[in-house]
Amino acid sequence: MTLGAAELPYAAGGGSLGPMDFPAASAAQNGIAARSPLALFWRRFRQDRVALVSLAFIALLIVVAIAAPLVVKLLDLPGPDVQNSNLTNQFGSPLGPSLAHPFGVDQLGQDVASRVIYGTRVSLIVGLLGTAIATLLGTIVGLLAGFYGGWIDTVLSRFIDVVLAIPVLLLGLGLGAACEVRGCLDGHVHSGLGVIIFLIALVNWTYIARIVRGRVLSLREQEFVEAARSQGASGARIMLREILPNLAAPIVVYSSLLIPQNILLEAALSFLGVGVRPPTASWGQMIAAATPIFNTAWWYMVFPGVALLLTVLAFNLVGDGLQDALNPRTAR
Amino acid sequence: MTRYVLRRILWGILLLILVSALTFVLFRILPTAEPARLRAGQNASPRVIAELRVDLGLNKPLITQFWLYMKGLFLHGELGYSYHSGASVRSLIFNRLPATLSLTIGAMVIWMAIGLPIGILSALRRRSRADRASMGVALLFISAPEYWLGLIALYLFAADIGQIRVFPGAGSYVGLTEDPWKWFTSLILPWLVLAAGFAAVYARVMRGSLIETMSEDYIRTARAKGLPERRVVLRHGVRAAITPIMTIFALDVGVLLGGAVLVETVFDIPGIGRLNYDAITHADFPIIQGTVLLAALFIIVANILVDIAYAYLDPRVRYS
Amino acid sequence: MIATGDPSVPTDDPLLRVEDLRVSFSTEDGAVKALDGISYELERGRTLGIVGESGSGKTVAALSVLGLTRADGALLSGRISFAGRDLLTLSEGELRAIRGNQIAMVFQDPLSSLHPQYRVGAQIVEAIRAHQSLTKAKARAHAIELLGLVDIPDPARRVDAYPHELSGGQRQRVMIAMALANDPELLIADEPTTALDVTVQAQILALLARLQRERAMALVLVTHDLGVVAEMADDIAVMYAGEIVEQAPAERIFTAPEHPYTWGLLRSIPTLDGPREQELTPIPGSPSSPLAPPSGCRFHPRCPYAQPEHARTEPALLPVPGQPDHRVACLLAPEERRRLWRELA
Numbered sequence: 002m003t004l005g006a007a008e009l010p011y012a013a014g015g016g017s018l019g020p021m022d023f024p025a026a027s028a029a030q031n032g033i034a035a036r037s038p039l040a041l042f043w044r045r046f047r048q049d050r051v052a053l054v055s056l057a058f059i060a061l062l063i064v065v066a067i068a069a070p071l072v073v074k075l076l077d078l079p080g081p082d083v084q085n086s087n088l089t090n091q092f093g094s095p096l097g098p099s100l101a102h103p104f105g106v107d108q109l110g111q112d113v114a115s116r117v118i119y120g121t122r123v124s125l126i127v128g129l130l131g132t133a134i135a136t137l138l139g140t141i142v143g144l145l146a147g148f149y150g151g152w153i154d155t156v157l158s159r160f161i162d163v164v165l166a167i168p169v170l171l172l173g174l175g176l177g178a179a180c181e182v183r184g185c186l187d188g189h190v191h192s193g194l195g196v197i198i199f200l201i202a203l204v205n206w207t208y209i210a211r212i213v214r215g216r217v218l219s220l221r222e223q224e225f226v227e228a229a230r231s232q233g234a235s236g237a238r239i240m241l242r243e244i245l246p247n248l249a250a251p252i253v254v255y256s257s258l259l260i261p262q263n264i265l266l267e268a269a270l271s272f273l274g275v276g277v278r279p280p281t282a283s284w285g286q287m288i289a290a291a292t293p294i295f296n297t298a299w300w301y302m303v304f305p306g307v308a309l310l311l312t313v314l315a316f317n318l319v320g321d322g323l324q325d326a327l328n329p330r331t332a333r
Numbered sequence: 334m335t336r337y338v339l340r341r342i343l344w345g346i347l348l349l350i351l352v353s354a355l356t357f358v359l360f361r362i363l364p365t366a367e368p369a370r371l372r373a374g375q376n377a378s379p380r381v382i383a384e385l386r387v388d389l390g391l392n393k394p395l396i397t398q399f400w401l402y403m404k405g406l407f408l409h410g411e412l413g414y415s416y417h418s419g420a421s422v423r424s425l426i427f428n429r430l431p432a433t434l435s436l437t438i439g440a441m442v443i444w445m446a447i448g449l450p451i452g453i454l455s456a457l458r459r460r461s462r463a464d465r466a467s468m469g470v471a472l473l474f475i476s477a478p479e480y481w482l483g484l485i486a487l488y489l490f491a492a493d494i495g496q497i498r499v500f501p502g503a504g505s506y507v508g509l510t511e512d513p514w515k516w517f518t519s520l521i522l523p524w525l526v527l528a529a530g531f532a533a534v535y536a537r538v539m540r541g542s543l544i545e546t547m548s549e550d551y552i553r554t555a556r557a558k559g560l561p562e563r564r565v566v567l568r569h570g571v572r573a574a575i576t577p578i579m580t581i582f583a584l585d586v587g588v589l590l591g592g593a594v595l596v597e598t599v600f601d602i603p604g605i606g607r608l609n610y611d612a613i614t615h616a617d618f619p620i621i622q623g624t625v626l627l628a629a630l631f632i633i634v635a636n637i638l639v640d641i642a643y644a645y646l647d648p649r650v651r652y653s
Numbered sequence: 654m655i656a657t658g659d660p661s662v663p664t665d666d667p668l669l670r671v672e673d674l675r676v677s678f679s680t681e682d683g684a685v686k687a688l689d690g691i692s693y694e695l696e697r698g699r700t701l702g703i704v705g706e707s708g709s710g711k712t713v714a715a716l717s718v719l720g721l722t723r724a725d726g727a728l729l730s731g732r733i734s735f736a737g738r739d740l741l742t743l744s745e746g747e748l749r750a751i752r753g754n755q756i757a758m759v760f761q762d763p764l765s766s767l768h769p770q771y772r773v774g775a776q777i778v779e780a781i782r783a784h785q786s787l788t789k790a791k792a793r794a795h796a797i798e799l800l801g802l803v804d805i806p807d808p809a810r811r812v813d814a815y816p817h818e819l820s821g822g823q824r825q826r827v828m829i830a831m832a833l834a835n836d837p838e839l840l841i842a843d844e845p846t847t848a849l850d851v852t853v854q855a856q857i858l859a860l861l862a863r864l865q866r867e868r869a870m871a872l873v874l875v876t877h878d879l880g881v882v883a884e885m886a887d888d889i890a891v892m893y894a895g896e897i898v899e900q901a902p903a904e905r906i907f908t909a910p911e912h913p914y915t916w917g918l919l920r921s922i923p924t925l926d927g928p929r930e931q932e933l934t935p936i937p938g939s940p941s942s943p944l945a946p947p948s949g950c951r952f953h954p955r956c957p958y959a960q961p962e963h964a965r966t967e968p969a970l971l972p973v974p975g976q977p978d979h980r981v982a983c984l985l986a987p988e989e990r991r992r993l994w995r996e997l998a
Contacts, residue, residue: 162344163351166636168591168628171609175360175621178613265478269595272480273610288481292599295484296494306481314476321472550765557719557760558780558831559752562745569768647770648815 042250045326052322055315062312066121073115078102081119082280085110097300105300107290113301116282117308123194123271123283124312128264131201136256139206140248143213148221148244158214161207170269173200177275197276201263212255213248220244254323261316268309284309337644345637350403352629357402360622412626413619417612422623426605429592431508433604436596437589439520440527448532449578452539453571459544468540471533483526483599490522504601523600527593531585535578542574549573576647579639587635591628666737667694668871669718669839674731676713676722685943687713689895690731692970695888697838700865700872702882702903704918705892708940714892715843715875719756720748735839754784757832761844763824767816773827774800774812780834799830803860822853826860833864840865841873846881858885879918883907888978891915894941894951897970901979911973911981911990913956916997950984958985958993 046052065072073080085106097105104113146157177196220226221244229243268285270276277283279290284305291302386392393401405411412422451471455464474482489495491502505519546552547570555565592606601607605624612620676688688710695701705711716722718733720740733740735756740748752758760766768776777796781787787795793812800808803826816824825845832840842861846854862885865872874885882889882903890900891912899912910916917936938955941947950968953959968982983990 163348163355166348166352166629166633167355168588168625168632170588170594171591171621171625171628172359174594174609174613175618175625178616178618178621261476268478269480272478273594273598273613275613285478288478288484292484296488299488302481302484302488306478306485309481310473310477314472317472317476550760550762551768553721554758554760554766554828555768556721556724557752557758559749559754559783560779561749572770573768649769649817 039250042326046322049322049325052319055318055322058311058315059319062121062315063125065118066125069119069122072118076103076114078115078118079112081116081282082111083115097298104304105298107287107298107301108294113287113304116287117284117304119282120284120287120305120308121312123277123281124264124267124309126194127197127201127267128260128316131198131263131267132205132256132259134198134202135205135259136209136252138202139209140213140252142206143210144217144244144248146210147214147217150218150221154214157210161210164204164207169204169266172204173197173266173270174273174275176200177270177273194277194281197267197270200270201266205259205263208259209252209256212251216248216251217244220247250327254320254327257316257320257323261313261320264309264313264316334644338641341637341640345633348633349630350407352633353403353406353626354399356622356625356629357399360618360625361398361402406626412623415612415617415620417615417617422619425608425620426623426627429603429605429608432506432602433590433592433597433606435509435516435520436523436527436593436602436604437586439524440531440589440593441586443524444528444531444535445582447528448535449539451532452536453543453566455536456540456543456547457566464540468537471536474529474533475537477530478595479526479530480595480599482529483523483596486522486526487599503599506600506602520602523596523602526599527589527596534581538578538581539574542577543570546570546574572646576643579642579646583635583639584632587632588628590631590635592624668697668735669695669873670732670734671714671718672732672734674714674717674733675729676710676717677728678722678725679728680944683944686895686946687727687943688717689946691890691892691895691897693890693897693900695839695871695873697871698865698869699887700874700885702886702889703873703875703892704877704879704882704889706877706940708894708943709892710895710943711875711877711892712843715758715841715873718841718873719752719758720745721758750784753780753832753837754835755837756839756841757835757837759825759828759832759840759842759845762848763821763828764816764848766828767824769816772813772815773819773824774814777812777827777831777834780831784835795834796830799834800827802833802864803827803830805830820853821849822856825849825853825857829857829860829864833868836868837870839871839873841875843875844877845874847876847878854881861885879922891918894946895943896951896982897980898952898983899979899981900970901973901976901981905976905979909979910994911979911987912952912983913958913985913993914952916994917955920997950982958989960984 070080079085096102099105102112102114104117106112107116142157142161146154177200226243229238234242267276268283268288271283271285272289274286274289277286279286287305288302291298291305295302410423412426414421415425451467455467458464487495487503490497490499492498492500492505493502495502500522501515501519505515507515507519509516547566551573552565552569555569556562560569592604592609594606594609596602597604597606598610605627609621609624611617612624671694672692673690674688674692675686675690677684677686679685691710691714693701703711703714713722713727717727717729718735718740720743722729723745729741731741735751740751743751767773771779774793774796777799778789778792781792781795782789785792797808797812800812805811805823805826811819811823816827819827825848829845840861845861846857849857858881861872861874864870872885874882876882886903888901889903889906890897891906891914892898893914899906899910899915901911906915907919910919914936917934920934921936936955937957941951941954947954947964949962949964949966950956950959953963956963963984966984968984970980970982973979973981974987981990985993
């Protein structure tokens with residue numbers, strides 16, 4: 002073999018330095034195990050202790066929410082709507098924290114701790130269910146828009162723009178108020194939990210849809226989709242089998258960031274009086290009820306707020322942990 | 334560039350039309366309650382209600398009502414009349430605008446001045462104790478409901494009821510022209526409370542964005558040119574990292590200009606948000622509808638401005 | 654020439670001398686030794702080609718000269734002498750005075766290496782004004798001159814273009830112009846043509862060769878492509894797994910290579926004049942992981958001539974008998990190697 006230096010083609014791609022062994026094989030020979038992206042994701046997430054603690058806290062909250070009556074009985078507290086007008090001091094304002102009522106009572110004599118515990122139900126239902134619905138909707142829309150492109154994409158994207166132009170809180174206020182007087186849709190829907198969940202789904206799906214659409218657009222161009230198509234897979238099959246699994250991680254991450262926002266949104270709407278109605282206990286509504294007397298009866302305002310703070314914080318920390326596990330390059 | 338601007342503006346107008354149609358559906362068609370009955374009040378006789386129906390044009394077919402509504406809105410800026418007071422919604426809103434503007438602009442200045450530098454410094458000193466501390470505090474402020482923070486702030490610092498009487502309490506807002514000093518002091522607590530959550534968000538976003546930018550190749554080139562590190566960070570890093578901030582900034586300002594309902598309610602500031610809150614207790618739909626439209630207008634305009642600024646800052650965008 | 658070096662240094666000393674340079678990074682999987690003791694010298698006006706595959710450490714070698722690995726938390730030891738000073742002992746400020754000034758760099762991907770939001774002229778002007786006190790107008794004029802120097806057509810107009818408005822080749826020319834802004838004595842080019850089209854590659858290399866001649870500039874050319882260095886380099890250093898395994902004047906690398914890895918590189922290049930049915934002969938195996946390099950001679954797992962004791966002893970970089978300029982790190986006996994090469998060639 003002769004090698005005239007002048008004849009070496011510059012374009013030879015340089016020295017081809019060996020057949021492309023699968024990284025797993027050569028890595029194994031060096032003693033380092035290869036991992037799938039999902040396994041890497043969980044491994045990184047498990048290393049985030051703060052996120053794990055928060056996840057445990059959330060699990061605890063879920064248990065408390067489901068077993069609220071049991072918890073209340075265990076702690077020897079009265080029920081959340083048990084009113085007792087005797088529990089006031091000499092000025093007529095409610096009593097503060099005591100052994101019998103660790104978080105004090107409100108103006109109606111209801112036990113605050115009990116109401117805080119029951120309030121977990123509302124927050125979690127709204128946060129988890131509302132977000133789940135929004136995620137489902139958003140994923141479907143984003144998948145369709147991103148995969149089929151063309152006019153479907155244009156129409157759906159423009160529709161998303163319209164929804165995004167509407168102010169969330171005001172809309173919630175408006176709808177809540179509108180459906181309060183005599184209900185909406187011929188009286189079938191009354192304000193309360195149903196409307197809140199509807200609103201949350203209405204407002205949040207666009208956020209997920211945009212992200213899903215973006216990912217689908219880039220995934221669509223990749224070779225494994227081409228390969229599936231060349232094997233005769235139909236559009237639906239490609240979407241479900243090839244693309245959707247790759248969306249799992251970002252969908253989980255971004256929807257987990259929505260949950261705390263939605264919990265706060267429900268609380269805000271309840272605070273303004275258009276959310277969950279009494280006697281159902283909602284933390285936001287408790288803070289609203291506490292507003293006229295908060296300078297003397299601070300407990301009624303503080304404890305529900307702390308509950309909100311801790312719950313939302315826990316979800317935020319988990320969301321952060323998931324996001325770091327997904328994008329280690331930008332990890333905190 | 335001008336074609337891009339024109340396209341954005343045209344789309345904005347179309348968007349506004351669509352949103353107006355959507356609000357019509359939401360506030361006229363969805364609720365079961367009859368506008369005439371609401372306007373007439375609790376104890377009105379059926380005859381009065383019937384007369385009102387004709388006055389308000391409610392006996393016409395829905396399509397006609399819709400057409401009249403859109404025409405009135407776009408040609409005359411007609412936003413209807415309050416069910417409760419009969420006053421023109423437009424005038425009510427304009428009266429309340431200065432308070433909302435004061436609150437929004439002041440908070441905006443504070444949150445940008447605090448949030449961005451903290452975000453930048455945290456990105457540069459990643460994983461240091463200062464970084465962890467500031468991000469931890471930021472997360473706390475994001476997780477706390479702002480009206481709750483407002484109540485706590487009042488409980489601690491309000492002149493009338495607080496533990497440490499420093500700032501004026503709720504309800505002490507006066508217009509800028511009436512008494513500048515009182516205007517200023519009455520807004521300090523609301524500004525801080527409103528800015529706290531936003532500053533936290535912006536610090537986090539800035540931090541994430543800058544961390545990502547600083548790992549780009551052009552940062553390495555800038556250093557290889559021998560540039561001072563401050564210039565590399567600000568002119569090359571932050572300059573590129575600032576774009577996501579602008580997008581959320583536009584949206585946030587747009588939403589707030591429609592009325593920061595929660596803070597205005599807690600501090601009893603006579604802004605658009607407060608107007609909304611009061612309207613709710615009276616089921617005063619025209620006001621709610623009007624404010625929603627106004628807020629949507631602000632959001633649309635803000636988005637257009639941001640798109641234009643984006644195209645100006647990042648020349649690659651102009652070709653899309 | 655903007656000189657801040659020591660004028661008392663005699664000019665027949667090499668411009669750049671790297672001695673036993675070691676660079677390691679700490680990652681979540683452990684310490685990674687990117688460079689494990691490399692040494693080389695470069696005279697003024699000469700070209701050194703550093704050749705290696707991905708993971709060989711060649712890019713880290715290039716970046717370490719200017720201290721650009723410090724930002725990533727690298728640990729460096731050894732000595733890098735430039736114009737009489739040890740660059741590893743300099744403070745960040747002192748290094749900054751040299752970067753873009755006496756030593757300049759050109760990077761692989763000009764699209765990501767240029768700031769997307771600034772015009773190319775502005776970026777060149779920035780490089781100029783970092784080290785010279787010129788007015789903006791004069792600096793801009795100088796920038797236009799530089800663009801003309803790198804054969805960009807209509808430089809007075811192109812100076813206001815954004816990077817994405819130029820072609821790949823033009824962008825790389827801009828990077829070169831920017832690197833030359835302050836008349837450097839040494840230019841380090843890290844894979845300058847890898848991201849470019851084939852035809853453009855040749856143009857850029859010719860440009861670099863011409864500029865180097867005109868300015869008597871030293872050039873370090875880092876690449877994975879032997880074809881690139883064949884024309885350009887005076888000396889070539891072949892890197893593998895963080896070490897230099899062979900170092901010699903260019904023609905000797907191609908006519909009388911001593912290291913089995915170099916043989917593999919040469920043999921795996923397809924040639925235009927060989928028989929069509931001739932199979933490509935790749936080097937078996939894949940590059941070693943920097944986390945867990947093989948014991949003894951790092952190449953032994955892939956070397957067809959490896960002996961059992963090669964897994965135990967690390968070869969030193971020693972001169973080939975009779976050729977003081979030619980060094981190789983191989984445990985095979987020199988006569989053995991010569992015989993093997995004669996069989997292969």
